[in-house]
């Protein structure tokens with residue numbers, strides 16, 4: 198699993214041919230990741246108990262939808278759509294303008310869990326992906342509480 202901010206792997210440098218066993222392919226390549234990201238932001242918009250997370254975002258989620266989709270394609274071993282557009286993700290630095298603590302992190306993960314459940318991902322896949330997302334989301338925290 199290539200982490201976004203780690204040294205590029207061979208897979209990263211050859212984005213037109215994602216490995217058949219990559220998470221990218223497992224999740225249904227670009228259409229599958231688009232479905233996941235769209236569901237994620239729909240849930241964020243609808244579920245009232247995720248309001249703290251929703252309020253960190255601006256009025257429109259359109260830009261966030263596109264950017265998370267581009268980012269996750271590359272992160273999971275597919276084409277580096279985010280890097281092609283914006284260069285190195287510097288994900289933590291890009292989140293510094295937003296106040297992110299434990300509540301925001303946990304709502305992000307809950308939102309992603311619901312999106313995966315809504316798309317009928319198998320339980321063990323949800324558990325594995327949440328472990329991976331936990332690492333990234335926790336790293337994004339810039340508040341202790």
Ligand code: HEM
Pocket residue numbers: 250253254255257258260261264265268283288291292295297301302303305330333334335337338
């Ligand atoms: C931990 C809780 C998190 C919060 C509260 C949060 C919040 C935000 C907000 C408010 C934006 C700006 C959206 C916009 O431009 O309209 C953003 C951008 C973004 N987030 Fe998060 N995020 C979190 C975690 C994550 C995680 C875990 C990932 C990846 C797995 C991620 C990936 C991204 C990406 C790729 C962008 C676009 C960055 C850019 O180019 O400006 N975020 N996030």
